[in-house]
Amino acid sequence: MITDKDKFEGHIRDLSNAQHLLAPVVEKDNEAIVLLSEETEKLEPKRIKPIAFILAGLGLGAVVAGIFGYRYWQYASNHQSTDNATVVGHIHQVSSKIAGTVTHVLVSDNQQVQVGQLLVKLDPTDYDNKVQQAQAKLESSKRTANAAQANIDLASQTTSGKTTQAQGNVSIAYAAIANAQAVMQEAQAGVPLAEAQVEQANASLANAQIDYNRYDALFKQGAIASQQLDAAKASFDVAKAEKNSALQTVQQAKARVAQAQEGIASAQARLTASGGELEQAAASGQQTTVNRSEYEAAQSAIALSGATLKDAQLQLSYIDVFATNAGRIGKKTVEVGNRIQVGAPLMAVVENNYWIVANFKETQLNRIKTGQLVEVKLDAFPDRTFTGRVDSISPASGSQFSLLPPDNATGNFTKIVQRISVKITLDPQSLKGYESRITAGMSAEVTVEIK
Template identity: 35%
Template sequence: MDDQTLDMRPPQDDQGFSPGGLPPRKPRRLKRVIGFVVGGIVLVAVIVGGTIYWLDARHFETTDDAFIDAYTTQMASRVASQVTGLMFTDNQHVAAGQILVTMDPRDYQAKLDQAQAQQVSAEASLQQAQAQVQVQQANVDQAKANVIVTEADLLQARQDYNRFQAINPRAVSRQQIDTSTATFHAAQAKLDANRQTVGGAQAQVHASEAQVLAAQAAVKQAAANAETARLQLSYCTIVAPVSGIVTHRTVETGNYVNPGQALFALVQDDRWVTANFKETQLAAIRPGQDVELSIDAVSSVTLHGKVDSFQAGTGSAFSVLPAENATGNYVKIVQRVPVKIVFDDDRLKDFSLAPGMSVVPSVRVQ
């Protein structure tokens, strides 16, 4: 027999397949082995990666319920007037003390002028009352001087009267005795009258002093009215109380605004993160711990911060409608506590972060 007669295998094509299209057994087994190997490598990689992730993640507490936060000052008018000028544009950064809004000041300028005129009038009345006190005091001094003169006259009259009464009636005439007696009694009466005049003059002094006190009170009231009018006039110019960004503007030039009407918001420059951690996560979190901050708006950069403080109560405790757990059926829900995280990164100034932006903080607890 030749070699063709001894070879009983079915003929195969150039790629090793039989005419029936079935692959040889050896390549199939090789692919199966390769599949098991690849699957094993992937499984080991997953296990190793998961272990590494768990070992690293256990050192952090994180939450996706966190946002950029900032203080917002709602600016409102303090007087009723017409807006004459806006000194800013939308979303402009302004400095503390910068003029932002001007309003028509004419009504308030007129009130200030009137209050100042009343103050001048009150001050003049005070000076007049003070001068009247001096006049009345002079009358008192004059009345006291008259009393002294009258006392001297009375002393002379008493001496003459006693002298005429002591000598022999035959040595003097009856007319001289009557004259000395009348002069003596007249001096007594005049002295009593002058003393009464002193009392009246002193009463006039007290009345004038009371008028001075009333005039002083009127001056203070007029000064207070002038200061109030001055303040009202100053309110026609609205300045920035702090540095920040002007936003949410609701006023236009020419609008008539009323006291308390909101005009715009001023977002202050300071920024921090408010992270609402679950109460079960707080056991390991302490103020001063380092925090890695991933911000959606700048996802390519991880900023650094530190835990600053905890709110003294859960978020639900300060909600508009707090839960009434003492009524009906109770279902326990894990509460969240706002945690303040401050930035500790000089790169913060390179980004424009606005309140409300989403943040994912990772607090290193170990």
């Protein structure tokens, strides 16, 4: 922006140039005035001389004013200026992601900081405890999973062994039943044979008894010798013994039948027991399924505990608050011992790169374009002129971005010239020596060269 001092100096230069341009004219006018004075002095010497000087002064003033007006019109037609401009920069609010008590504040107001520099430390005790609890929970979940896995293996092996054993017992029971049935058939076949032997023994005994009775009568009559009677007696005794033996054989055969029946019943009982063992083995397989479900649940608990541990470790890492951007510290409100909440502002980091936001009237934007050269004057440094270029023009007026934008269709309408923000980037070369002195919010005057 051209200040009053600059305008005054320009006027002096324009006046000087005008004097040089008008010097020949003035000299000619002076010669004419002198000749006119010589001719008129004879008539009215005292009255003509002051009028000549007045006319010369008016002529000179008109020429100077014309030159000055032309120069001002030429300058104004090639420049647009406004004093509604401000220095703007990135301001990053620093806050904590967790609640806690401040133990260390490692920066002070207006201090320059770098990206990643530690700014604030919080008390880690509570978050250390949460990490330890999460670790213990994770270890417990792992032990539960290991136990469930062991139960799966044990149940699987037990089920396999029981199934094999039960299947073997079933096979043995079937074989025992078949064997007992064979013995039963053999025993049942032996009973009629034994009974036939009894009948044969009864017949032999009856015949032997008849012979003995006849020989006994003959012996008493003296018809035979005692030797023949003894032989008949022996045959009778043999027949009697054979009958007893046949009766015992029948009893033994019947006993074998009963024993075979018991063997069949025992084998059937073993078969039933083996079927129960097989069902029990199948039930053990269901227990394996249950144990596998417990193992899967334990695995889910491990995943949940691991996520909880990671979250606790992440929360613990938030006790250190770092600078996310380089810049200078401002508006520091945090102190040691403060109890802060999540998201509460602690301080601000203002970046060192600044730009200008100039709010031009909408009637000034006709010839303002991106890339045009800009002169910037800051109120804080009136003797310094900074340079920059037009970076971009706002897509809407300031009123449209306000909390309650105007709606001209709702009632009375009064036309108001709107202000449109224009972003102006500063030339780094022109900022040398002032980088640390310029701050966001400074007032500025800008002049855009639009030719």
